[in-house]
Amino acid sequence: MGKLLIVGTVAFDAIETPFGKTDKILGGAATYIGLSASQFGIDSGIISVVGGDFPQEYLNMLNSKHIDTSGIEIKPEGKTFFWSGKYHNDLNTRDTLITDLNVLADFNPVVPDKFTDCDFLMLGNLHPSVQMSVIKQIPKRPKLVVLDTMNFWMDNTLEELLEVIKKIDVITINDEEARQLSGEYSLVKAAEKIHRMGPKYVVIKKGEHGALLFHDGNVFFAPALPLEEVFDPTGAGDTFAGGFVGYLASTYDISFENMKRAIIFGSNLASFCVEKFGTERMENLSQREIQNRLKQFKELTQFEIELN
């Protein structure tokens, strides 16, 4: 079993969907990644920054999931990063209403000593210079480095992003971002071009249309589970990434066959995340529920055809 280090935002979100709206609730990429990865019973830690307004009870909740929060810097005079968004009726698109960077604006990540020997490093969506700083603080290269990013960094800090992308093993981005980064419409061609930028593994997230894993001419696809209701898509991509890297860390096996399973586990966990507002569903999830839904994934995708 490997030790997992997660870098990313720990934040407040205020979310509006066609089904309701929330006040400021717990959010952030590292939060979702951590909660998802914690399902595999691994040792993990988060590196992030919050303000003096961040409730201790949230940290306690993360600790109760065996997530080490000693790498979450608390700036007593500052305020926690805050994002507010409103989803459209189809839940596939949203408007960002507020982005208050607050303490995130001058975040200098510090990797605690006990995590400089991590085996798995998950670089959540953040400024590429923060991601690079963490990579440089780890003397022995981890077994696997996974990076998530978004179009905002491609638009504004492309050179720095490309430097980070050179140094990682797996990139997870959505289909539109893969097209933007590569300049190719076909996702097959996009993945090939992104391979050449550095990552040996390219994971393309297509939301309700599933996810693709590309590696060395091979491709694997996991659908999203068709759901009666999607309540709140916030954090689904991070939950997917957390399930992916959490499963790999728990098995300590980065073969392509095992990455297929990791993609399925990631999709499986993301299907829970969207059932309630924010992190609520991920905080209250049993192994029995996860196993039952894995059974649904098998029934959804597995068939028997003899090849001639």
Add this chain to the structure above:
Amino acid sequence: MGKLLIVGTVAFDAIETPFGKTDKILGGAATYIGLSASQFGIDSGIISVVGGDFPQEYLNMLNSKHIDTSGIEIKPEGKTFFWSGKYHNDLNTRDTLITDLNVLADFNPVVPDKFTDCDFLMLGNLHPSVQMSVIKQIPKRPKLVVLDTMNFWMDNTLEELLEVIKKIDVITINDEEARQLSGEYSLVKAAEKIHRMGPKYVVIKKGEHGALLFHDGNVFFAPALPLEEVFDPTGAGDTFAGGFVGYLASTYDISFENMKRAIIFGSNLASFCVEKFGTERMENLSQREIQNRLKQFKELTQFEIELN
């Protein structure tokens, strides 16, 4: 092995994509369905109508694939149905430039005697009154009746369409059409509502995002094969339906497990259809190519996870 009867258009298409354009070439739903189903070595026949301008060589080509064309009425004084369309750059959307119904405007389908005992009936996308007329001409209900339709008939002849939908076993429509027909955004809920209209099986086609099969609380998903290039999507949905029903006819097995395989075979054949303009690729397809691509489908979708 079952006998398959196909009702649908046999037509001329003129197609423009970002990669080029064609003059009038062979097209039509029944043509694509027939060519796709013919890959399974079954007895099939087409019921349709063409004008005096329809080349004998096209009929000969269909006959060479063991497709009976005696049910294709030739109206010497009339002109063949003509459709012309232009695809946008993403190939997911298109503008219809010309729709000349011609001989299709007053089509009265006549089921030849030799097909009144068909085991499988595929009602291609056509006016629901034509589809109903064919159902009524078959004295003994076929083992399976599959219907394809589109939003045009929902907009203009909904009552007649709903009468036909009551009488069939399987409906194949795309995701937007499923939403329109049911009034539900969630495809799971849409399928449930459509079940209650009659069909025990609901197949929802999502184009490049694959296809879903719903039956009695079960759901199966087949992705579209990720392709480097999609050249011309025309006929892909009909090719999918033809592969689906052709495989079922060839195996004479309409269990849910076998329908899963039929969905995979349909997706497999559709992945060839889009590689060249019109029917070209489907006219020249080897069993070896089909088997090789089935292997790709297995690698794309199959995984091993032990359930606890």
